[in-house]
Structures are given as structure tokens and as C-alpha cells.
Amino acid sequence: MVINKQNPVDIQExxxxxxxxxxxxDILSKFPYEASRLLLExxxxxxxxxxxxxxxxxxxxFSASFCERILFLKDGKIFxxxxxxxxxxxxxxxxVLPCIAAIQAPLVR
Incomplete structure (x- = not known):
């Protein structure tokens, strides 16, 4: 599936x-959290x-926590x-959370 990130209408459609x-x-429109959980499950x-x-x-x-294997990338390399x-x-x-925090931390030079 290819989605144009520049066009929110395309994503919604x-x-x-x-x-x-x-x-x-119906679930998606009324209960977005439950819908995303259902989709991930x-x-x-x-x-x-x-x-x-x-x-x-x-x-x-949250989405990553459903995966069997998670790769964290930083500057195009596996971190x-x-x-x-x-x-x-x-x-x-x-x-997952500490890895994300470490990736987002500013570089100390």
C-alpha cells in the first residue's frame, strides 16, 4: 500500500x-484507540x-509494542x-521508550 503523506485526505481514504x-x-470512527488496537492485533x-x-x-x-522484532534507526543505521x-x-x-528517548537525545560533541 502506498500512501501520499503530503495528502491527509489520501491517508484517511x-x-x-x-x-x-x-x-x-464503525469501531474506527467511534473508538480510535480500540480500532488501532484491533488493527494491530x-x-x-x-x-x-x-x-x-x-x-x-x-x-x-504503542504500535511498536505489538511487533516481534523492533529495529531502531538513527541517521540511517541500526541503533x-x-x-x-x-x-x-x-x-x-x-x-521501547528508553530507546526512543536515546535516539531523540541531542548529540554531545
Missing amino acids: RVHSIADKLGIR TMADINKKMQATILMVTHDP NEIFRGEKAEKVLLNL
Whole structure:
């Protein structure tokens, strides 16, 4: 799926199109948090049950906490990596947040 980030209408149309296909448009409009959780859980299920590789690029720690493997990039290079293993979502989230803070910290020269 290609989305033009410069055009918010394009993004909204794509999200609604996907929501229609999944039958979750009502949830998406009334409960955005629950809708995003449902979408992320569905992607995680597809990954596990169908052994499908899903590449998600995000700046959102909540979304990242659903992933099996998280790569942190800084200046185009891998800065850190976390494997989920048996970690619960909240535990993984607590590992993700310090990595994001370290990436965003200003360089000391």
C-alpha cells in the first residue's frame, strides 16, 4: 500500500477503505484507540498464523509494542534492536521508550 503523506485526505481514504474491508469502520470512527488496537492485533495474528512478514514503519511506541522484532534507526543505521520473545506488551513498551528517548537525545560533541 502506498500512501501520499503530503495528502491527509489520501491517508484517511485508505484507512477507511481498509476498515471497510475488515468490517471495522464503525469501531474506527467511534473508538480510535480500540480500532488501532484491533488493527494491530489483527496484524500480529496474520504474522503468527500465516507466518507472513509484515514491515511496519512507525514512530509510535504503542504500535511498536505489538511487533516481534523492533529495529531502531538513527541517521540511517541500526541503533538498537529488541526481540519480543515471551515479553508482554507492557514490558516491551517499557523497553521501547528508553530507546526512543536515546535516539531523540541531542548529540554531545
